[in-house]
Structure formats: structure tokens, C-alpha cells
Amino acid sequence: xxxxxxxxxGSVEGQVVDYLMRETLKTREMWINMGPQHPSTHGVLRxxxxxxxxxxxxxxxxxxxxxxxxEKLAEAKTYPQFLPYTDRLDYISSHAMNFGYxxxxxxxxxxxxxxxxxxxRVMMAELTRISSHLLWLATHALDIGAMTVFLYCFRxxxxxxDLCEMAGGARLTTSYFRIGGVAxxxxxxxxxxxxxxxxxxxxxxxxxxxxxxxxxIWLSRTVNVAKISGEExxxxxxxxxxxxxxxxxxxxRKDEPYSNYDKLDWEIAVYDGCDVYxxxxxxxxxxxxxxxxxxxxxxxxxxxxxxxxxxxxKVIKPPEGEVYASVxxxxxELGFYIVSDGSPKPYRLKIKAPSFANLISIPTMVKGxxxxxxxxxxxxIDVVLGEVDR
Amino acid sequence: MIVAIIVVAVKLLILFAVLMLFVAYGTLAERxxxxxxxxxxxxxxxxxxxxxxxxxxxLKLFFKEDIVAAESDKILYYLAPMIAIVPxxxxxxxxxxxxxxxxxxxxxxxxxxxxxxxxxxxxxxSSFSVYAIVFGGWSSNSxxxxxxxxxxxxxxxxxxxxxxxxxxxxxxxxxSFSLVDIVHYQxxxxxxxxxxxxxxxxxxxxxxxLNRLPFDLPEAESExxxxxxxxxxxxxxxxxxxxxxxxxxxxxxxxxxxxxxxWYSPVSFLSWIPGPIWFVVKLVAVFFFLLWLRWTYPxxxxxxLMVFSWKYLLPLALVNILATGGVMxxxxxx
Numbered sequence: 001x002x003x004x005x006x007x008x009x010g011s012v013e014g015q016v017v018d019y020l021m022r023e024t025l026k027t028r029e030m031w032i033n034m035g036p037q038h039p040s041t042h043g044v045l046r047x048x049x050x051x052x053x054x055x056x057x058x059x060x061x062x063x064x065x066x067x068x069x070x071e072k073l074a075e076a077k078t079y080p081q082f083l084p085y086t087d088r089l090d091y092i093s094s095h096a097m098n099f100g101y102x103x104x105x106x107x108x109x110x111x112x113x114x115x116x117x118x119x120x121r122v123m124m125a126e127l128t129r130i131s132s133h134l135l136w137l138a139t140h141a142l143d144i145g146a147m148t149v150f151l152y153c154f155r156x157x158x159x160x161x162d163l164c165e166m167a168g169g170a171r172l173t174t175s176y177f178r179i180g181g182v183a184x185x186x187x188x189x190x191x192x193x194x195x196x197x198x199x200x201x202x203x204x205x206x207x208x209x210x211x212x213x214x215x216x217i218w219l220s221r222t223v224n225v226a227k228i229s230g231e232e233x234x235x236x237x238x239x240x241x242x243x244x245x246x247x248x249x250x251x252x253r254k255d256e257p258y259s260n261y262d263k264l265d266w267e268i269a270v271y272d273g274c275d276v277y278x279x280x281x282x283x284x285x286x287x288x289x290x291x292x293x294x295x296x297x298x299x300x301x302x303x304x305x306x307x308x309x310x311x312x313x314k315v316i317k318p319p320e321g322e323v324y325a326s327v328x329x330x331x332x333e334l335g336f337y338i339v340s341d342g343s344p345k346p347y348r349l350k351i352k353a354p355s356f357a358n359l360i361s362i363p364t365m366v367k368g369x370x371x372x373x374x375x376x377x378x379x380x381i382d383v384v385l386g387e388v389d390r
Numbered sequence: 391m392i393v394a395i396i397v398v399a400v401k402l403l404i405l406f407a408v409l410m411l412f413v414a415y416g417t418l419a420e421r422x423x424x425x426x427x428x429x430x431x432x433x434x435x436x437x438x439x440x441x442x443x444x445x446x447x448x449l450k451l452f453f454k455e456d457i458v459a460a461e462s463d464k465i466l467y468y469l470a471p472m473i474a475i476v477p478x479x480x481x482x483x484x485x486x487x488x489x490x491x492x493x494x495x496x497x498x499x500x501x502x503x504x505x506x507x508x509x510x511x512x513x514x515x516s517s518f519s520v521y522a523i524v525f526g527g528w529s530s531n532s533x534x535x536x537x538x539x540x541x542x543x544x545x546x547x548x549x550x551x552x553x554x555x556x557x558x559x560x561x562x563x564x565x566s567f568s569l570v571d572i573v574h575y576q577x578x579x580x581x582x583x584x585x586x587x588x589x590x591x592x593x594x595x596x597x598x599x600l601n602r603l604p605f606d607l608p609e610a611e612s613e614x615x616x617x618x619x620x621x622x623x624x625x626x627x628x629x630x631x632x633x634x635x636x637x638x639x640x641x642x643x644x645x646x647x648x649x650x651x652x653w654y655s656p657v658s659f660l661s662w663i664p665g666p667i668w669f670v671v672k673l674v675a676v677f678f679f680l681l682w683l684r685w686t687y688p689x690x691x692x693x694x695l696m697v698f699s700w701k702y703l704l705p706l707a708l709v710n711i712l713a714t715g716g717v718m719x720x721x722x723x724x
Contacts, residue, residue: 032533039615054537054692145603145689151428217604217688371537371614372607372691 029057036065040143040375043385047362047374054370059363063356066389074349079105079316080179082349087173089334089353090387093132095124095164096329097387098177103258104325104336105179108318116301117181117308118260123194123297124167124176125327126290130201131160132330132382133241133283133290140280140379141212144221149211156204159197166190179316181309191298198295205287213284222277226365226377229274236364237357240332241286242381245279247272252328264296276380283382317344331355331382353387393496401502405482409636414444416635416677423681454624459530462621466529471626474522474633480515481640484508486570488653488665500653500666501570508569509561512644513554516599519637520546522630523601527618538617541607541692548699549598549605555707556591559714560648569644573652580656582649587710589649591703593679596641598695600634602680604687607695642676643669650676 022028029050035041044065050058070089074082086101087094099121106113113121138153161171166187168176176183212218228238230246243250251268253261269285271278318340326335332354341347358381365377418433418440425432433440458467488500505511520542527539561567563584564575572581582589598605607617614620619630646652650672653665690698 030533032537054540141688145606146687147424147603148428148685151430155429211686212688215688217690220694221688221691370691370693372689 034374036062040139041378042139042383045359045378045383045385045388047378049371049374051371054372056366056369056371056374059366059374061359061362063359063385063388066385068390070390071349071351074346076345078344079318079346082346083177083179084173084175087175088386089351089390090132090329090331090355090384091173092135092384093128093330094172094174095121095128095176096132096327096334098175099125099259100325100327100329100334100336102177102179103327104323104338105316105318107325108321108323108338108340109179109312109316111180111310111312113181113259113310114307115260116185116304116306117310119297119300119304120167120182120186120308121177122260122264123294123301124164124174124182126293126297127160127163127194129290129330130287130294131157131164133287134160136283136330136379136382137208137280140376140382143375143379144218146212146215146218149208152204152207152211156197156201163190163194163197166193178309180312181307185308186301191302194294194298198291198298201291202288205284209284219277221372221376222280222380223273223275225276225373226369226380227274228361228365230272232364233274233361236361238332238361239354239357240328240330241269241279241282242332242358242361244268244270245282245380246274247278252326252333256326258325258327264293266290266293266296276376279380315344317342326352329354331384331387332358351390353390355381355383355385355387359383359388397496397498398502401498401500402483405502406479409479409482409639412639412673412677413632413635414448416638417447417631418444419677420635420681420684423678424685427682427685448628451625451628456624456626457621459532459621461531463529463531466525468626470522470526470529471622471629471633473518473525474630475636477515477518478633478636478640480518481512482643484511484569485640485643485647486573486652487643487669499570504568504570507567509557509567509572512569513550513557516553516637516640517546517550519599519633520550522633523618526622526630530618530621532621534614534616535618535620538607538614538620542601542618544692545598545601545605545607545695548696549595552591552699552703552707553595553599555704555711556588556595557648558707559585559588559710562711562714562718569647569652573647573654576651577654580649580651585649585710585714587706588714589645591707591710592645592649594703596645597680597683598699600637600641600680602638603684604690605695606684606689607692638677638680639673642673642680645676646672 029052032049032051033046034049035046036044041047046062046065048060048062049056070085073085077085083098083101086097089097134153134157138150141149164174164176165171167190168174168183228246230243230248233243233246233248239250247270249268249270252258254268266289269282269289271281273281320340320342322337322339324335324337326333333352334354335352337350337352338346339348361381362377366374369377421443422432422440433443436442436446458464483502484505486499486501486504490497490499492498523542524539527535527542560572560581563581564572566572575581619627622630646669653669655661655663655668
């Protein structure tokens with residue numbers, strides 16, 4: 001098993017060694033299948049790795065194990081009927097998925113959503129972002145071997161799921177948003193409980209930092225691992241925390257503000273390390289920023305009264321035309337492209353899922369790294385296969 | 391003569407029972423400690439506070455279907471789990487756990503056998519445990535276990551060396567390979583005071599030898615599924631675990647003997663407490679430390695582990711030996 005870089009293959013000696021290795025010793029790279037059943041491919045991702053020792057020569061990403069034909073299904077459902085399906089895209093941040101879909105339909109129909117509903121939506125979307133990032137941090141740390149972070153993160157995620165349950169009745173696949181607003185107003189006690197969460201979350205987030213932020217082993221496992229430059233990231237179409245970890249200022253909430261994001265005060269988290277550690281820092285900061293947004297929404301919601309549903313027709317029949325609307329989902333840019341023929345069902349619905357584009361970066365990231373880095377890389381780009389395969 | 395044999399047999403039996411008790415409750419301790427570190431309770435339903443959990447685990451594993459990988463090398467495949475637990479059982483024979491006692495007019499040493507090369511013997515038998523992992527990994531004829539086996543071979547060879555070198559300082563100070571002599575030497579002051587660096591290096595190398603986090607690369611479950619024991623099930627799988635916890639117990643016991651004063655009490659006014667109790671208390675403390683490490687740290691990467699071993703620990707261990715020698719020459723022994 002010759003290590004790459006030890007011997008220059010261009011030189012005569014290198015060629016001789018290469019010849020001896022390949023022809024007389026019959027060395028060849030080992031192909032291993034990582035997934036679809038593997039503890040850290042986060043669902044049903046399958047990677048085919050070509051290894052020289054533990055070094056990766058080539059990677060192929062195989063997807064499709066969770067394909068449900070969502071886009072085709074949409075053509076057979078009315079607009080409101082398709083909403084629950086969007087929950088099942090990125091099933092750990094369903095509010096954000098709902099958000100993207102309802103925005104697209106509203107844009108197509110020109111519906112003005114009441115202000116209170118806007119704030120509720122933004123708040124729920126940001127809570128979802130925190131919960132999604134918490135799940136990411138939990139599993140990412142678990143993959144790298146820091147098992148305790150896992151349960152610490154789940155402890156706080158539980159509080160968010162409780163809030164989701166209060167608001168929409170469901171914890172995971174919420175379907176709380178509606179075309180024109182949200183299903184119903186927030187229940188009594190929600191604001192107090194959400195405030196309590198915002199109060200304790202920064203303290204709890206410090207726990208995660210204490211465990212791994214400056215840990216030598218964590219640093220050596222993440223810094224300069226699975227690098228992808230800003231330019232490469234742009235070319236591959238990366239979005240969300242992954243591209244912000246490569247130093248690119250790109251956040252749809254700032255660049256093409258939707259809903260009420262332009263009225264709120266928060267910062268984009270951008271780090272230019274381009275590596276696993278930078279992506280980790282981005283998400284950590286985003287969680288704190290999201291927490292800030294939630295408290296601001298709560299401040300407004302305490303005073304602001306009004307309807308949470310716009311006047312929408314009983315049967316939703318958008319005019320003929322096409323529309324693209326995108327939101328900054330926890331994983332990146334989530335877009336819905338809808339073509340309407342004027343009937344109650346979409347003529348064509350295309351979903352631009354962030355994880356799909358992010359996943360493409362894996363072969364670029366891991367080339368020349370070791371098996372353990374593949375795990376770190378998959379963890380750091382935060383894929384959810386429900387969204388990749390649709 | 392016959393009495394002597396009976397005495398040895400009884401000592402062996404007791405030690406073996408105690409070791410197995412430690413193994414069984416080591417698994418429970420692992421789950422309880424991890425539970426409390428992670429803000430949860432751990433096993434709670436088998437008996438009071440989950441105290442019967444090891445029994446339940448054992449029964450469950452015993453009744454599991456024993457699956458043999460079809461393409462495996464049968465002899466090595468069956469041999470590996472057996473080897474896993476043997477080194478620990480071999481090693482307990484030389485570990486002293488108390489001062490000699492007099493029973494029915496006979497002087498009985500609280501050690502099965504006090505051989506004059508006890509430490510060499512310990513190193514020799516403990517290096518057996520690598521065979522369990524290498525055989526397990528290679529004979530399964532499966533790719534993930536193979537990677538686990540590869541990693542462990544490299545890891546064990548590197549850390550075995552460092553383990554041996556870290557002990558050298560102690561041997562130089564005491565001037566004997568016998569564990570009983572080493573413990574006697576620490577009657578007034580623990581060895582960890584004279585050899586702090588050696589103690590740290592020993593603990594790191596021991597953790598690596600035990601495949602515990604942050605060095606659990608051969609079985610890194612998030613990378614290699616189960617590592618070398620991926621293809622094992624039922625009691626064969628359990629044997630690897632028995633071996634792991636037995637090795638942990640023995641390694642902790644050796645650490646207590648070498649660095650933490652063996653069976654002597656740390657302060658003189660507590661010396662009325664019998665030696666074996668002190669020994670167990672210290673052993674449990676070291677054992678807990680190993681558990682604590684596992685639930686706190688992330689995992690090293692394979693190449694970083696090797697770099698850490700050869701570039702940092704090895705020179706440090708050598709420096710420790712040189713410094714010990716220098717001090718001994720300058721001051722004519724400590």
C-alpha cells in the first residue's frame with residue numbers, strides 16, 4: 001500500500017516502484033461500499049470509495065434509496081394537499097420546507113399575508129433552524145467520536161419540539177403553515193415558553209463549546225479537513241452554511257429578503273476556513289443568531305394583534321403562469337418552481353433541494369483524505385436524504 | 391505441598407471471580423457513568439437502579455443466534471474471541487493486592503505468584519490481545535473488519551512500545567521487575583510523585599492499548615461500523631467485550647501497583663483499613679477515569695494517532711528515562 005505523495009510517480013524510481021507494486025505485488029485499490037446501511041451516512045446515502053490503504057483515491061455518491069416521487073405526486077394533488085408532503089422533504093426542519101412552498105404559491109397568487117402570521121412564520125422557521133443545527137451538531141460530533149455532545153443537543157432540541165407541538169400539534173412533520181398564513185394562532189403560554197427557551201439557550205450552547213470548541217482532538221479532526229474553496233463551492237452550487245463556511249456572503253434572508261427578515265436585526269455567519277471546522281463555526285453562530293431573531297419576533301408578537309390568515313379562496317386556483325420562490329432553509333437555498341395551468345393542481349412542481357447540491361461536493365472534498373475524513377465531511381455538509389431523493 | 395496447591399487454587403479462584411465481577415459490573419458502570427455524564431439515567435429497570443443489567447445482557451447475548459460469516463477463515467475466526475479474554479486472565483496472576491496475611495499459621499501472600507520478572511511477563515501477555523483483534527479482523531474476510539484489523543496492528547505495535555518505555559522509569563527507580571517490590575517501595579510515597587510524566591504516558595498508552603476513546607480506531611463505529619468485530623454475534627461478540635473490560639480492569643490494577651501505591655493507604659491515619667480495600671478503591675478510581683475519558687473526547691484519526699505516538703510520546707518517554715537516569719546518577723538514587 002503505497003502512500004500517495006511519498007514517491008513521485010514522474011521520476012524513474014517512482015515509476016519502478018509503481019511498476020513493482022502493481023505488477024509483481026499485484027496491489028490494487030480496495031473498493032468499499034459505505035452505505036446505504038451505515039451508521040454515519042445519515043440515512044440511506046451510499047458512497048463507493050476506492051481506497052489505497054486508508055487513503056481515498058476516488059469516490060462515487062449513489063443516491064435514490066429514498067425516492068418517493070414527490071414532484072410527480074404534486075401533479076396529482078391540489079395545492080393545499082401537497083403541503084404535508086413538503087414536511088417529508090427535510091423532515092427535521094419541516095417548518096422551513098412548508099415556508100418555501102407556501103411562499104411560492106402565495107407569490108403565484110399574489111396573496112398578502114398578515115403581519116402577525118409573517119412574524120409567527122419567521123419565528124417558527126428560525127426555531128426549526130436551531131433544532132436542525134442541533135441535530136446536525138449532535139450527529140456530527142457523534143461521527144467524530146464525541147458522544148456526549150449528542151445528548152446535550154437533543155436535550156435542547158426537545159424544548160423546540162415541545163414548542164412546535166404547542167403551536168401546530170405535531171412535533172416533527174408539523175404542516176403548521178398554510179397558503180395565506182398559518183393554521184391557527186399561537187396558544188396561550190407559548191410566548192412565555194419560547195422566551196424561556198431563548199433565555200437558557202445561549203447558556204446551554206456554551207456547554208457544547210466547552211466540550212469541543214477548543215478541544216485539541218476536535219481541532220485536529222476538523223481544521224484543514226475536507227476543504228472546498230469559495231470558488232469551487234460556487235461552481236458546484238453549494239448554498240447555506242456550507243458556502244458561508246467557505247467565506248462567501250450568501251444568505252437569501254439578507255440577499256433577497258422574504259417575509260419579515262429585513263425588519264429584524266441579525267448578522268450573517270461567515271467564516272473563511274473552507275474546512276469542516278469553519279462550517280461548524282458557521283452553524284454554531286447561526287444558532288445564536290436565530291435565537292436573537294426568535295426573541296425579536298417574540299417582542300413583536302407580544303404587542304401585535306391581528307389575523308393569522310389572509311383571505312384566500314376556498315379552492316386555491318392560481319392563475320396560469322410560473323413562479324420560483326426560495327427560502328434559506330437550514331441546509332441552504334430551498335426553492336420551489338411551480339408551473340400552473342390555472343387548475344387546482346400544479347402542472348409541474350420542481351423542488352430545488354439544498355442537500356442535493358451540497359452532496360455533490362463530497363468527492364471534491366474528500367479526495368486524498370482518509371476514511372475517517374469522509375465521515376467528517378458528510379457530517380459537515382449536513383445532508384438529509386429525504387430532501388436529496390424527494 | 392498439597393496445601394500449597396490448594397492455597398494457590400483458592401487464590402486463583404477468588405481472583406478470577408473478582409475479575410469477572412469487575413467485568414460484569416464494568417459494563418454496567420460504563421452505561422451508568424455515560425448516562426450520568428450525558429444527563430440521563432442509564433439502565434434502570436433490571437433490579438434496583440439497574441443492578442441486574444449485566445445478568446440480563448449476558449442472558450440476551452447467550453441466547454442470540456450465533457452467525458458465522460460464510461467466507462471466513464474458520465479456525466482463526468473461532469480463535470479470535472477466545473484470545474480476547476486470555477491475556478487479562480493470565481495477567482492477574484502477578485498482580486499483588488495486599489500485604490501477606492497469616493491464616494491458620496501459614497503465611498499467605500496476597501498475590502498468586504510473585505515472579506521476579508512480573509512486569510516483563512505482563513508486557514508479554516498483554517501483547518497477546520492484539521492477536522484477537524488482528525485475527526478477528528482478517529479472518530472475517532470482510533472489508534470493514536479488515537480495516538479495523540489493519541489499524542489495530544499498527545496502533546498496538548506503536549503503543550506497546552511506549553507502554554514499555556513508560557514503565558522503564560519506574561523500574562529504574564525501584565531496581566526490580568517484581569510488582570510486589572515496586573509496591574513495597576511506595577510505602578511512604580507514591581511513585582506518581584517521582585514519575586509524573588511516566589504516569590501520564592502510561593495512562594495514554596494504556597488507553598490506546600485498550601482501544602478506548604479517544605483511541606478506539608479499530609472499532610470506530612461511525613467509520614468502520616463495528617470494526618474488527620462487525621461479523622461476530624452472540625457469545626463470540628460478548629467474548630470481545632469481556633476481554634475489553636477484563637483488560638481495563640487489569641490495566642487499572644497495574645497502574646495502581648506501579649504508580650498509585652498499590653494496597654498502601656494514602657495517609658497514615660487511614661492505614662487501619664485493610665490493604666485489599668484500598669487496592670480496590672484505587673482500581674475503581676482509575677477505571678472510572680477511563681470511562682470518563684471515553685465519554686468526553688472525540689476520536690483521533692488513524693494517521694494523527696501514529697504521529698502522536700511516534701513524534702510526541704516516544705521522545706517524551708525517552709526523555710523521561712534519560713532524566714530519571716540523570717537524576718539517579720547525580721543524587722545517587724532517589
